[in-house]
């Protein structure tokens with residue numbers, strides 16, 4: 001490849017205790033956690049709204065936060081953001097969870113929410129919590145001294161600017177900061193999927209008759225493959241999404257498919273009012289960390305657990321998330337959270353969904369502050385101390401063994417159906 005040498009003076013724009021790159025749900029949780037522990041924090045988001053895939057990506061479903069037997073497992077900031085997501089918009093929380101009568105075979109604790117209203121709510125939230133935020137700003141480079149990150153270069157309407165910090169949290173969803181820093185990452189592959197939200201006359205009638213605006217929504221698909229690859233077009237290569245060409249082609253193909261799918265409709269009887277403005281790609285790049293989260297670890301306890309989590313698809317299954325999935329030894333001031341944590345196979349699917357992404361964000365924020373205060377490398381902090389901090393913030397660190405199903409329970413692990421709005 002031909003190259004050009006660019007000799008550029010970049011203005012030094014600011015210093016913070018912690019810089020968080022990427023304002024998805026993990027980045028929001030991380031930055032609020034830092035601010036609550038009294039450290040200065042800058043959250044840098046390339047879009048103009050918070051929430052990432054959960055909002056601008058239109059993935060507006062908090063998957064179950066319970067074990068499917070009536071016990072809530074994922075709490076802490078996941079519960080806080082769950083409640084915030086429905087504070088001013090519609091919800092689909094099962095009645096039994098609202099009135100405290102959940103049973104061992106009833107619906108799970110989940111909710112749909114209004115993605116645009118959650119975006120607005122998150123702006124207010126982050127401001128009230130004292131987090132400094134820069135929208136429309138892309139982290140494009142890191143300045144490294146060996147494996148230590150001195151700062152990041154940010155591109156926005158001001159041009160390029162340099163921001164330094166003691167600790168960096170990569171919540172870009174794509175491992176941008178980690179890749180730029182030379183940390184080991186793993187690239188993923190994705191099926192052909194994109195959906196937008198809209199309505200037709202029938203769904204509007206349904207909403208009006210029920211008095212529930214949530215019933216107005218209809219999905220309009222481009223690619224229609226599900227999580228497990230059903231409906232992926234024969235012969236179509238999988239999307240990597242880790243380079244500009246792959247993202248561009250993914251967007252083009254899906255937009256054209258979505259358009260083709262509505263061309264035969266009566267154009268006055270339906271509309272699409274929202275399409276995702278970040279790629280609906282589940283996996284682009286994630287950390288190859290000190291530990292790797294795997295579904296094989298169901299029901300295993302870890303001494304360095306930072307949270308107990310449940311399985312969004314299968315009742316009963318419980319896991320613990322080891323701290324090592326967020327860090328890589330040698331890189332003393334970079335930690336990750338959310339869908340870029342180190343995981344493999346179906347385990348990665350369990351870990352990347354919204355509630356665990358929030359919990360790992362909360363843990364990363366608390367870990368970053370602790371590392372600064374104790375002058376420890378982020379990979380070498382006292383995890384017992386972190387666990388105490390998280391427990392004081394209502395995070396469940398270890399699941400109770402009494403929740404492990406008896407082998408005689410015939411529907412242990414049964415799949416559940418979230419239903420459509």
Ligand SMILES: Cc1cc2nc3c(=O)[nH]c(=O)nc-3n(C[C@H](O)[C@H](O)[C@H](O)COP(=O)(O)OP(=O)(O)OC[C@H]3O[C@@H](n4cnc5c(N)ncnc54)[C@H](O)[C@@H]3O)c2cc1C
Nearest residue numbers: 022024025026046052053139172173280282338339353354
């Ligand atoms: C099709 C699909 C369906 C899904 N369905 C569900 C579901 O039903 N329920 C569920 O719980 N989960 C679901 N998920 C998964 C879930 O939405 C995500 O894994 C989770 O929201 C990830 O959150 P995050 O904060 O880690 O990352 P993201 O949401 O990806 O947030 C990353 C943020 O960083 C920003 N960013 C990226 N690069 C940079 C940069 N260089 N500089 C600055 N900012 C940057 C992005 O704009 C974005 O706001 C689904 C995902 C997909 C793709």
